[in-house]
Amino acid sequence: MNIQNAGEFTPFSPSLHANVETIRNRFGGSTDIVIRMFRSDAAPDREVAIIYIDGIVDSETVNESVMEPLMSMKLPPHAYVKGAKLLEALRSCVVSIGSVQVIEGLEQALQYLTDGLCVIMADGSAAALTADVNGGEQRSVTIPQTQTVIRGPQHGFVENVRTNISLIRRIIRSSDLHVQMHKIGRQTHTNVAVLYLHGIADEGIVKEVYRRLADIDIDGVLESGYIEEFIQDETFTLFPTLLNSERPDTVAAALLEGRVAVMVDGSPMALMAPTTFFTFFQSPEDYYQRFDIATFVRMIRYGAYVISIVLPALYIAVTTFHQEMLPTTLLISLSAQREGIPFPGLVEALLMELTFEVLREAGLRMPRAIGPAISIVGALVLGQSAVQAGIVSAGMVIIVSFTAISNFVMPEFNMAATSRIIRFLFMIMAGMFGFFGIFISVLFMLIHLASLRSFGVPYMSPMAPGPTKQGPWRDVFIRMPWWAIVLRPLDLNLRNPKRRPNGKKPPAQRHSDKA
Structure with a gap:
């Protein structure tokens, strides 16, 4: 599912110079647009162009995995194809990047360029290749600035949504962790990721998150606070109805409880929904100490x-x-x-x-x-x-x-x-x-x-509208031992409500005194 404003589709021209000039004009002749045109040994009878935006790509990756192979490598005899299939041959046999796609529209090329990818075009082909060379100067993973703990993981989210997703992947190493990337903002085209655990999160809540995100129509999204005000249930209230955190362990714990996380590129704060009043009184450190x-x-x-x-x-x-x-x-x-x-x-x-x-x-x-x-x-x-x-x-x-x-x-x-x-x-x-x-x-x-x-x-669950089987005391006012917390929060309508089979304490291991 991709949330973005539908735009016009302009097909590429078979003329490489016409395509390059069109892209240059669309960016207004910006000086950070790098256009490198050359003839490759892989296709000696065709002129090839590599286009990318300086500063948001990894220049070393561009040189080593894209430009150098194109300029030095030759296609095997059986793979050298003239005409429309040239780009497919380059993708299969030359470019050594893991993520390479074929695109056929000018708007797609412009979007991928601003996302930090490079575009490869060949003369005579009304299509182009995109290679993921995203990079540039970014803040490294450091200690959380606003949510510190004495005992627990000491790393926090950064402004790169891909890095943030990888931090969650390192904690929840399961194929049930589903991630859907969307684009919101007519001008910024900001990447917004939705994360949830399939089989634990309620499908109705997941669909509702998608629906509310799809209804957002705004010029730009600069921080997760933009998204929060659009998708929260009640605007005119002093109490927050979405939980936010810059800690990967907090987001991972919310996903394991059946909540849905929303991450915004450019923001170190992740949103989690649904939430209750009592969730705001729980610290990650509560679950790391006695x-x-x-x-x-x-x-x-x-x-x-x-x-x-x-x-x-x-x-x-x-x-x-x-x-x-x-x-x-x-x-x-x-x-x-x-x-x-x-x-x-x-x-x-x-x-x-x-x-x-x-x-x-x-x-x-x-x-x-x-x-x-x-x-x-x-x-x-x-x-x-x-x-x-x-x-x-x-x-x-x-x-x-x-x-x-x-x-x-x-x-x-x-x-x-x-x-x-x-x-x-x-x-x-x-x-x-x-x-x-x-x-x-x-x-x-x-x-x-x-x-x-x-x-x-x-919002006041499990105290109101009434206590559930779990009761209001277990993990609301009193943090029970981990072996006694069997059920996830039942107010989330979970299909898989149990964390573990029973609430009995595991037998202590008896060690032999033998040498």
Whole structure:
């Protein structure tokens, strides 16, 4: 299946010079278009041309596997054919590249050239050959920049979709791993790959991914975020309905669970669908260390997420409307801190939160050499100075700081960003209605979460619409031992729901003490 805009078909001319001139004109005489014309010993009575774009091909491969064989090798007597079959003879007996195709249209040649292939043309033949010589300067595989772990694989995706697919192939060495490449974008013709495990992924979900990709009509796709906004179920929601990752092991684990992955050329982030709310609280490291430690850390993440949303709102509600709920000693201490503060609790909290968001953004955008200095200046100088100047209270600085630290605990950045926005809504409701406003906000958030879908899968599964046989505790809140995790997530409608035959612990091996 190939997703691209259907264009006109212009057949090649038998004249080599006419074809070369047409290609040169279509590229506007660009200086990076390399056109090498010569006469080959393989076809001494014909002029041959090699065309490629400098910088996106491997020049060494072009010279050694294409140009040198064409200029030095001769066809065997039985293979030398004149006329239309000349290119087929060159493909079979001369060009030593694994992937060589015959094309017959000018638009195909232009597309393959921009994809990093070279085009071979011969005078008198109304066709051409394409050889895969893709290369050029690219970023090598390095440690993931945004999703680091202490224990686990230390390699991440790069901007080359072929390299990313090969990283998945090295983990899942099965013929059931199906990869379909598509092109999206009328101008960029970006390669978009869809990966899934045949026999595990639901065919309905796979077809739905293809359908949504086929409906995309845009000039260009520069990053996977373009694709995400087109294929997600719900646009007007703060919660992400697609999981993204730059880690090959995370994508491989999602494929083994029955999910579908989408990779975009030019982006180190892969998209995975369908996903649920609880997936964003799971780190790859949870499955590489002991289950009891992983469960403890996962519970901390859930608690930190709740704190990052509710803590400032609770502080505002208590100090503004419900002072009687505080112990007398604590109430006196907070009242003494707020003595002389010119702003109510809501304005004070909004001022501090907005200041922290500005500092966070400044730290991200500044050069790495001075980025940490921005954080130090913001945390120490501004915070301490604001308290001494009587603009904010010391308690509010503690609340905002702990809220920010709790936000950093989230393993997925897009879910952490969601809590940053929701926090402001909770603070406003708490400043207007107290605990009642917080209760209404939580209720509306839960109703909204329960209404979301990710490619037809309930976003709050397996908690809502109801627990499955697997139950909400196994690998949602508690990470069970690997030998006890028998079933894959049942909300994906799997045809092959079992990871292993049973949930019994394998017998321990007894070693002999004999020498």
